[in-house]
Amino acid sequence: MNSDHSNSRRNFLGITGKAGLSTLVATAAGINLGVIDLVHAQGKKVQPFRFAMISDSHLFSQANHKFDAQLEEAVDQVNKMAVQPDFVLYGGDVAQNGTEDQLAKGKKILAKLKPKYVIIPGEHDWYVDMGTAWRGLYGGNNPGGKEFWSFDHKGVHFIGMNSILVKDFWTAAKLTPKERMERMEMLEGPWGGLWGVQEEQLEFLRKDVARLGPDTPIVVFTHSPLWDYYPRWGFGTADGADIRNILGKFENVMSFHGHVHQTIYNKIGNLASVGAMSTSWPWPYPDVPLAFPQSRMYRADPGDETDGMGSLYASLGETRTAVVQHQPFADSLTPWMKNGFTA
Template sequence: MADSNIENSSKREFLQFSGKAGLSTMVATAAGVNLGLVDLVHAQPGKKVTPFRFAVISDSHLYSFKDHKFDTQLMDAIEQVNNLPVKPDFVLYGGDIAQDGTMDQLEKGKKILSNIKSKMVIIPGEHDWYVDMGTGWNGLYGANNPESGQRKGRKEYWSFDHKGVHFVGLNNILVDDFWTAQKMTGVERQTHMSMLEGPWGGLWGIHAEQLAWLKKDLAKQSTDTPIVLFSHAPLWDYYPRWGFGTSDGAEIRAMLARFENTFSFHGHVHQTIYNKIGNMSSVGAMSTSWPWPYPDVELAFPQSRQYRADPGNEADGMGSYYADITPAGINVQHQPFADSLTPWMKNGFKA
């Protein structure tokens, strides 16, 4: 009985906090503040958490050309996170390090990413995977990830605990085999999967093996442990036509339903986007390569979007972000390379 009282009271506090934060978001939007730069994630991670910071870099889409501008832009993002006044405990790379999934591009990415001065964890994007179904990617990057030695050959999804938070990395860009019947080569398969509206793959997901693993992994966690998931594509149906979603997102969210606080951080959309579905708050990352336009989708929850990137400024609308996790909330600070409308706010750590 005592336990259930504690649980009820903590859920009440969470709801109150959500209400206040939602209101302040709407007021700030009305005042014309560019909330794309600072997203307060509307939830309270709980008293178990020791404050810390992590950073996210995503979607570099490196080409095989020597000294391509996307190489420099990835390095710019690495400089941003290396120069943070408070060092992140780790940096997540959110997928799509390569444009065409070839070994030279994956290797170039590994070399550039080695300049990150914090520990790095990484998940794949669809541009990294389909030439050889992840063999090259796992060979190069799998060893960066927790549990890499424990599940031989399957190193792209993982979990670890850090300062009171349970982190999970997923590979959610898996589709059913459409290539064998069509006798496609690996390069043809990758070319198809790199299309924004490819007709054959359908919406990708994490599929049966990872669903079973995730169920087992989450079963060990108590309901008051904050759960943070990293995936390449959003875990909610944002705009499935462009692959902005996960086919088994609803099953994943059902597994998360018993937890008080769950957060999802994703790449792939190349824009700042915030949403909340059930108990899962979700934040999307700017890319380091190019900004996608916003699809014409209304979101149910009060939303914060960056203003359109300035087409006259080629560094606009791209960058990295960091998140400060404290018992009072998660603060996500987007760091655009350039922003013609709102200056980059160099915030200190507000624990």
Template sequence: MIDERDGGLDRRQTLKCMLWAGTGVVWTVAGGVPSSRLIGSAKAAEGSFSFVQISDSHIGFEKPANPDARATLSAAVDKVLAMTDKPAFIIHTGDISHTAKPGEFDDALQLIGRAKLDVHYAPGEHDILDPKTRDAYLERFGKGATGGGWYAFDQGGVHFVSLNNVVDLKKNGLGSLGPEQLEWLEGDLKGRTDSTPIVIFSHIPLWMIAPEWGWGTEDSAQALGYLARFGSVTVLNGHIHQLMQKVEGNVTFHTARSTAFPQPAPGTAPAPGPKLVPAGELRKWLGVREVVYTPSPATLAVTDSDLS
């Protein structure tokens, strides 16, 4: 499902993503002229860089929806290794593990480490089930982070911010950023010029997809208010195990596939949870995302591909 509403967004920064027969097709509009490319069919322009998003690996999950989540995470890493242009880094948008056991964390580190890339993480609720597992997560994935695991870094002119919206879950499991993190975010963004491209990544979506399922962040409006002055904002999330997109003003929201198992679309099942699909079709429902940044115009081109 793709929800696209331009909302007055500068056409040079509008991004539209489509899927065709399980293969990602990217549409980028620059100066009002659309162009498209299949996955891997074109190299990034000079001065550009790309990075990869993976999400919801759920290492330790061993149920009929996917008896071996380690194997499918390994397949995702294989896809990264096969990319013609080496990405600058990987971001993982949470639920690295299924039950936050140290062994699950360590297995994930070993598997993702095969890519031989720097990796930036945002925690999922499965990674920090209680304060003890939170410490185990931060020890492995959050060194140098602030507070409960949020931080920022810069790459090639783009400012990246990793947020933690899974600690103080609200009604129905809605995400929450909390006053301390919101204050930090406001301060972090103050020193950035309006023309700085911003990429925010966290586990639970920052827009209300299905509040009754906990697919949204209760206090996201305040965070998005801090981002309103920037010309290009991209928000990357996991949690819902499927592709959805929304454009609102200057912000483009993208959710990601899982590398472990799909979930039903909102309204198609009584509740969220692992969706059982025929074993031979599982990898069509799983995938990775490549994001390419080109300095001028400041467009982030998002390409999704499945694991089949």
């Protein structure tokens, strides 16, 4: 964990919240996307835009399960945004047990989104059939039809990768697909070790960014965080440091991830990292110091089943600022932010 707050102009960071919405406003060097600089350099008019993120719905096979309604609520939340996002990113773990019926149910609900969406897988989507059903249902949403992809949007380069790949531990153990999935579903499963994107995607990333200048703003999506938050629970990515290294030449890199089911922020070098809430349940915070600012969700009402869940959006552009706004279903998220917070 690392963060640098020594330079007040480049590392100003403010947090405000109102009407139940918590906002992380950051002009820190790593979170400032430099959009205006880029478009000025190209002689084009500034075009601010937003994208939204929904993640970790963990849909079960039962009809009318409460998690179905919670994903519906997140879709509704995005569809009702006054300024519509240009696109939505789904951050993985649509399904709980990776079965085709669960993945198909998620697709049906996500089809109600007004904006188009791109998607990356989580471990709960993958280990029954190693992504076969996922690719069939969701690949068509992504550029290139696969689980790792990139595209340019209004001067920003977006990248998505599958970060939950582990080495084969199942063949030698003679596990059935269901048994493999059950092991990978566990929060603290020792079988696969810490997952990562592995060499094929590292090579994809190297080639993908080779043509881009260092002033190109980069947004990268992975299911797991690209830093060692709490690897014991899989809150990390084994080759996260390699990814950060490949993206090290860029002035501004933002990483968005799911998987941790909680708001979390960190900054390592040029990479600013933001964790999204889930739509299913919140994980407790692991007992480790959090990076500044401690954007820890405060669940005032554990009796409220949707407290600490929701979606987020990021507004890019305008005053060289990226604003990340969490959109909780309930009102009690991070109430301490209501008076504002500046450092």
